């Protein structure tokens with residue numbers, strides 16, 4: 001049983017207006033996983049809590065046990081991640097990271113690794129030297145790992161043989177790579193790999209690199225835009241399949257990129 005009043009450290013993942021002046025707030029905490037709480041009167045101009053409950057804010061909260069939802073009675077910002085807030089593109093990416101975590105995190109289940117990863121990613125996103133696309137792909141693989149959906153990139157998901165540097169296949173249904181032999185000669189036995197598609201070797205190499213290296217190494221990754229786009233496509237297919245839905249922020253990022261592209265013409 002939780003106490004009637006309790007404190008949590010949290011990152012604000014999502015906010016939804018509720019009633020006249022309230023807001024439902026979805027939070028990620030290190031010890032209690034995802035939580036959904038209510039902040040009363042927070043949309044009134046006089047509210048002292050509202051500034052501490054902005055999206056992506058790392059905050060310290062005092063909560064009171066409610067009948068259904070617990071009530072946020074006090075909020076104090078630990079880090080507002082100001083460097084990323086003056087750039088619409090980076091805000092778009094932060095929104096994507098938060099939505100990804102919101103969809104994959106479980107309510108009430110401790111996941112400190114995921115919490116720490118999001119905290120670090122928001123800080124890195126504010127650094128001007130960070131390529132937000134590289135960070136997004138790196139973060140996707142980390143979230144999948146912490147949520148138990150780590151794609152298999154080193155051994156064939158069907159026969160377990162080590163993947164050779166040749167033209168292999170990737171299946172989101174099967175959860176990773178398949179060697180050409182399994183796909184070409186044993187297709188009938190591959191019940192859960194109907195979606196298997198060729199994965200170019202450089203795309204597979206980038207995915208492996210992102211999955212196994214630390215950010216301090218990954219941040220200097222330099223590959224062609226075309227390869228990164230293919231990596232993004234594979235990841236998006238994988239994530240959409242496992243979530244069984246599309247993410248709203250993906251569309252937003254797409255629009256931002258299209259606008260940027262037009263602006264650079």
Ligand SMILES: [Zn+2]
Pocket residue numbers: 156157158159160161178179181182
């Ligand atoms: Zn195989």
